[in-house]
Amino acid sequence: MAELYAQWRAMMLSGEAMSLWQSFYVRFYQAFIEADRWKQYLGGMVTTLYTTAMALVIGILIGVIVAVIRTAHDQQRPGHRNPVLGVVNFILKIYVTVIRGTPMMVQLLIMGMVIFASSRNFTLVGALTLGINSGAYVSEIIRGGLMAVDAGQMEAGRSLGLHYIDTMRFIVIPQAVKAILPSLGNEFIVLLKDTSLINVIGGKEMLYAAQGIISRTYEAMYPLLGIALLYLILVMIFSWLLGRFERRLRQSDRR
């Protein structure tokens, strides 16, 4: 195999006429097999998955906290407004506005080249930025879900003497989760694909690997198609897992 590659590559470099099969073989071999390049894609994929997982955890954590605080602020009884909650709510509103109002790429560059300019851990900075970004969107998704739960549920819980936090925890949030799972899944898919952006601050994910190989081989098609396929496969696995999870949640209400 390697000999065939060397032989046909020499042909290609000398400008000889080649069959379609021969040129495909050479380019494919060069993009994936030569110098064990597939390992670079694989390494990139590990980073991509790691970044996604980190950002996911950060995003959900921020999203839940922001959503619950903002909903609590909006649901206060008139005349019982908590000033601390008001201030926190105002800050969180700014957070959501700024994050949603500026491009992901710009946020990454600011984090990587300004705030954490001295950090060499590009992947971590990238994951943190993506997590903070995702948190703003997730918080709005969750807030929508919390508000969509029938107001009677909160009233029933409170009328039994349950505390606001208990009512949220046992009654409202579990119902909201089921309702928002599809849009949350959508957000996670976006997040997975957005990890390709962290290569602008030096994160060594799949696109970074592909770009490195392109600059060595002067051949863009196969590396790019290759990672496109990898992203597609990852997203499909992800969607499948989500679908299974949704079905499991739906079983609990046995209609």
Added chain:
Amino acid sequence: MIDVKGLYKSFGDHEVLRDINEHIYPGDKMVIIGPSGSGKSTFLRCLNLLETPTAGTITLDGQVITDPKTDIDKVRRKMGMVFQHFNLFPNMTIRKNVTLAPVRTGLMKQAEADETAMALLKRVGLEDKAEAYPAQLSGGQKQRIAIVRALAMKPEVMLFDEPTSALDPEMVGEVLEVMKELAQEGMTMVVVTHEMGFAREVGNRVLFMADGVVMEQGSPEEIFSAPKSPRLQDFLSKVL
């Protein structure tokens, strides 16, 4: 027991309740009737502060519950509430629906709450539904469960907000039956309803509300057999 003084409530510019003064005595079965939009539900919801009154005071057992410093959760534990749309928790089994509040508020341990729940469910004839989910029940069954859920907190007073209005006609009876039994046991009850038969049979006091005020009140005989105000006469001629 519950004392209401100078109660006002408005939503924005719309004044729903105007200067309500009432006293509910232990063992009272107060039935509130009136046309829709008269403020009867709002009045009931003010009693456990699901609506915050614009002005006035409400006192329960000598404690001013409209005072912002009152721990409203503690007050609500003494008042059971049953809603028009049942508001059972669809994400839990019936047993969990009934035991959640007593356990979380520290009133009972889980085992004791389970026992109480089963005893109450047996009383309303639904002990076989303990592990079912609300979605599997009929409207009448849901409302009986909702009553059980409120009773599990061992409340001193039960508030009913049009408990049969969302039910199919053939299921109204089973819910009213449970409420009648409860009344016979001496539970203090405040009931907003359109069931005039129930008002007549169970109520010891009937309030007729219209336009945000209590227009007329008295014993069921006085209200239904000898209505004084033209508004009440008009209302009764339409519903009876």
